[in-house]
Amino acid sequence: MExxxxxxxxxxxxxxxxxxxxxxxxxxxxxxxxxxxxKVPKGSGAVLLKNLYLSCDPYMRARMREFYGSYLPxxxxxxPIEGLGISKVVxxxxxxxxxxxxxxxxxxxxxxxLLQKANQLRKFQQDDIPLSYHLGLLGMPGFTAYVGFYEVCxxxxxxxxxxxxxxxxxxxxxxxxxxxxGCYVVGSAGTNQKVDLLKNKxxxxxxxxxxxxxxxxxxxxxxxxxxxDIYFENVGGAMLDAVLLNMRxxxxxxxxxxxxxxxxxxxxxxHNLFALITKRIRMEGFLQSDYLHLFPQFVEQVSSYYKQxxxxxxxxxxxxxxxxxxxxxxxxxxxxxxxxxxxVARE
Amino acid sequence: MExxxxxxxxxxxxxxxxxxxxxxxxxxxxxxxxxxxxKVPKGSGAVLLKNLYLSCDPYMRARMREFYGSYLPxxxxxxPIEGLGISKVVxxxxxxxxxxxxxxxxxxxxxxxLLQKANQLRKFQQDDIPLSYHLGLLGMPGFTAYVGFYEVCxxxxxxxxxxxxxxxxxxxxxxxxxxxxGCYVVGSAGTNQKVDLLKNKxxxxxxxxxxxxxxxxxxxxxxxxxxxDIYFENVGGAMLDAVLLNMRxxxxxxxxxxxxxxxxxxxxxxHNLFALITKRIRMEGFLQSDYLHLFPQFVEQVSSYYKQxxxxxxxxxxxxxxxxxxxxxxxxxxxxxxxxxxxVARE
Numbered sequence: 130m131e132x133x134x135x136x137x138x139x140x141x142x143x144x145x146x147x148x149x150x151x152x153x154x155x156x157x158x159x160x161x162x163x164x165x166x167x168k169v170p171k172g173s174g175a176v177l178l179k180n181l182y183l184s185c186d187p188y189m190r191a192r193m194r195e196f197y198g199s200y201l202p203x204x205x206x207x208x209p210i211e212g213l214g215i216s217k218v219v220x221x222x223x224x225x226x227x228x229x230x231x232x233x234x235x236x237x238x239x240x241x242x243l244l245q246k247a248n249q250l251r252k253f254q255q256d257d258i259p260l261s262y263h264l265g266l267l268g269m270p271g272f273t274a275y276v277g278f279y280e281v282c283x284x285x286x287x288x289x290x291x292x293x294x295x296x297x298x299x300x301x302x303x304x305x306x307x308x309x310x311g312c313y314v315v316g317s318a319g320t321n322q323k324v325d326l327l328k329n330k331x332x333x334x335x336x337x338x339x340x341x342x343x344x345x346x347x348x349x350x351x352x353x354x355x356x357x358d359i360y361f362e363n364v365g366g367a368m369l370d371a372v373l374l375n376m377r378x379x380x381x382x383x384x385x386x387x388x389x390x391x392x393x394x395x396x397x398x399x400h401n402l403f404a405l406i407t408k409r410i411r412m413e414g415f416l417q418s419d420y421l422h423l424f425p426q427f428v429e430q431v432s433s434y435y436k437q438x439x440x441x442x443x444x445x446x447x448x449x450x451x452x453x454x455x456x457x458x459x460x461x462x463x464x465x466x467x468x469x470x471x472x473v474a475r476e
Numbered sequence: 477m478e479x480x481x482x483x484x485x486x487x488x489x490x491x492x493x494x495x496x497x498x499x500x501x502x503x504x505x506x507x508x509x510x511x512x513x514x515k516v517p518k519g520s521g522a523v524l525l526k527n528l529y530l531s532c533d534p535y536m537r538a539r540m541r542e543f544y545g546s547y548l549p550x551x552x553x554x555x556p557i558e559g560l561g562i563s564k565v566v567x568x569x570x571x572x573x574x575x576x577x578x579x580x581x582x583x584x585x586x587x588x589x590l591l592q593k594a595n596q597l598r599k600f601q602q603d604d605i606p607l608s609y610h611l612g613l614l615g616m617p618g619f620t621a622y623v624g625f626y627e628v629c630x631x632x633x634x635x636x637x638x639x640x641x642x643x644x645x646x647x648x649x650x651x652x653x654x655x656x657x658g659c660y661v662v663g664s665a666g667t668n669q670k671v672d673l674l675k676n677k678x679x680x681x682x683x684x685x686x687x688x689x690x691x692x693x694x695x696x697x698x699x700x701x702x703x704x705d706i707y708f709e710n711v712g713g714a715m716l717d718a719v720l721l722n723m724r725x726x727x728x729x730x731x732x733x734x735x736x737x738x739x740x741x742x743x744x745x746x747h748n749l750f751a752l753i754t755k756r757i758r759m760e761g762f763l764q765s766d767y768l769h770l771f772p773q774f775v776e777q778v779s780s781y782y783k784q785x786x787x788x789x790x791x792x793x794x795x796x797x798x799x800x801x802x803x804x805x806x807x808x809x810x811x812x813x814x815x816x817x818x819x820v821a822r823e
Contacts, residue, residue: 191754198754199754200754365749365750369749384749384752384753385753386753393748393750394747394748394750395745395747395748395749395750396747397745398742398744398745398746398747399745399746399747399749400741400742400743400745400746401740401741401742402712402716402731402742402746403712403740403741403742404761405731405759405760405761406731406732406733406761406762406763407538407545407546407547407761408761409760409761409762409763409766410760410761411758411759411760411761412752412758412759412760413752413756413757413758413759413760414751414752414753414754414755414756414757414758415753415756416753416756419756
């Protein structure tokens with residue numbers, strides 16, 4: 130595709146603010162009404178990207194509510210959804226980027242994104258690791274797993290680790306890092322297919338389908354007769370309440386996500402926080418963005434694990450920008466198996 | 477009173493297990509039916525104590541339920557309540573203690589306690605600090621405040637600190653330590669008299685009566701327009717939920733007690749835990765008993781503050797063993813002002 134030519138730029142438009150989990154109908158794919166000239170004005174410092182892969186992540190839901198007090202601003206109704214992506218530079222007026230460079234960073238959910246400032250883009254060298262893995266294993270979710278496990282959970286060899294949403298983008302990596310650290314690891318997921326993956330592909334010691342369990346407290350007592358040292362919390366709600374009853378003294382709960390919550394105000398509530406005192410539990414929320422100084426060592430360590438076959442990685446790839454609203458909504462119903470990405474264009 | 481004579485030993489008997497907060501009627505004062513001979517059998521290693529002061533503490537409620545998984549075993553129905561006390565040694569077959577020694581430790585709620593083993597007794601030198609203060613300012617509650625504030629809250633000068641149940645045994649000391657550390661400190665309490673004490677005697681920057689506030693979120697926004705860095709949590713429930721909405725990024729919640737809870741299962745639940753993630757909050761339960769290596773430095777520092785007039789201390793003293801059931805029950809309705817103790821006998 131030649132720089133300077135005009136093209137249609139299909140986009141996924143955010144329709145309006147919601148308080149519940151997103152549905153496919155909260156977004157609209159619009160074609161034909163946007164024309165992009167594939168070049169960047171001189172002196173603008175801008176960068177024009179062709180988007181290859183888009184990342185679907187649970188945190189994006191937070192940007193779909195009209196709330197300005199969080200760490201990222203809300204999406205703008207009528208404008209494209211924004212998220213992490215892998216893109217190729219088409220044209221650049223920024224001396225740090227040249228056409229053909231492969232970058233990751235925040236882009237619009239569209240075929241082409243014009244960034245006025247490229248200062249948050251990260252350029253990387255392609256190697257034998259698939260490009261899209263830089264949205265998961267070697268990207269934000271992998272880094273979330275890495276800092277959450279090593280920095281927040283303070284793990285020790287031999288400890289008992291429980292991971293919820295364990296077949297998801299973050300959970301699958303947490304579980305494998307915990308195994309490599311010498312921990313006993315159990316994961317929960319919402320289908321038997323995912324449970325099978327956890328046990329037979331991802332190397333978890335045990336796994337269970339929480340939808341088939343009527344008493345989560347009893348379930349956890351079955352898998353952790355001696356209790357849980359570390360809970361990597363991805364779901365909130367009833368699972369967290371059951372875990373609190375099964376934590377060991379000086380246990381740690383790394384609070385990464387609460388994907389089951391239907392709103393940021395949890396109407397059911399958490400009822401067993403008294404356990405924090407009797408068991409002296411530390412419960413800590415975290416964001417990977419507070420630990421960016423560790424990103425290079427994370428990439429080095431996890432790439433090395435991957436290349437040595439010590440870590441495997443499961444990705445759920447949707448084809449085409451048109452499929453991205455369903456892909457994002459599917460995160461909140463557990464439709465994805467592994468890290469959800471969307472391929473917008475072939476490299 | 478001569479060693480070897482027989483005396484009645486009035487006791488406060490625990491009637492049976494409860495799940496709610498204790499009432500006066502859950503205990504019974506029994507006189508006349510226990511005769512103690514005021515001496516210790518040779519070779520027994522035992523110590524006989526005359527109890528001077530008994531401590532009423534919220535944690536004692538946990539021993540009134542039939543639950544064996546906590547850090548202290550439940551009380552035995554039909555036997556005396558047990559708690560921390562200040563006592564004088566009447567007779568001793570333990571070479572470390574001699575008649576006349578003043579000690580603190582776990583004793584029965586009774587006039588005389590025969591301890592088969594004295595290994596948990598702490599002997600101390602009387603000075604110009606009142607004896608009963610060793611149950612509060614220089615005892616377990618003061619130490620709870622000390623380790624909770626310095627070890628769990630990781631305080632920094634200039635931070636915004638909120639203390640609930642601030643006129644209680646622990647809260648009053650936390651607030652004063654925080655002021656001495658250069659923090660801005662607001663306390664909540666349940667009567668205007670307590671609020672007055674917080675502001676005019678204990679040196680809090682601000683204080684409010686939570687019972688007069690209809691919207692705790694709005695109240696906290698009024699007192700902390702820039703948010704809360706440290707919450708010293710003594711009450712649980714609606715206050716904790718409102719605090720979560722007002723924490724600053726990287727805030728810390730030291731979970732010391734949840735005295736408002738009507739049972740260990742909180743039926744109303746905590747609804748705003750999502751804030752743990754967006755604000756990267758660390759919420760940590762703790763027990764002073766995990767930090768006993770710091771006890772000597774605590775006594776030295778807090779005694780010194782007290783003697784220099786940098787810390788004041790409010791004690792609520794009931795007279796007579798007969799008054800102890802009401803004193804303990806009163807903790808859970810907020811009747812006490814400051815640290816609740818019972819004087820069993822004059823020194």
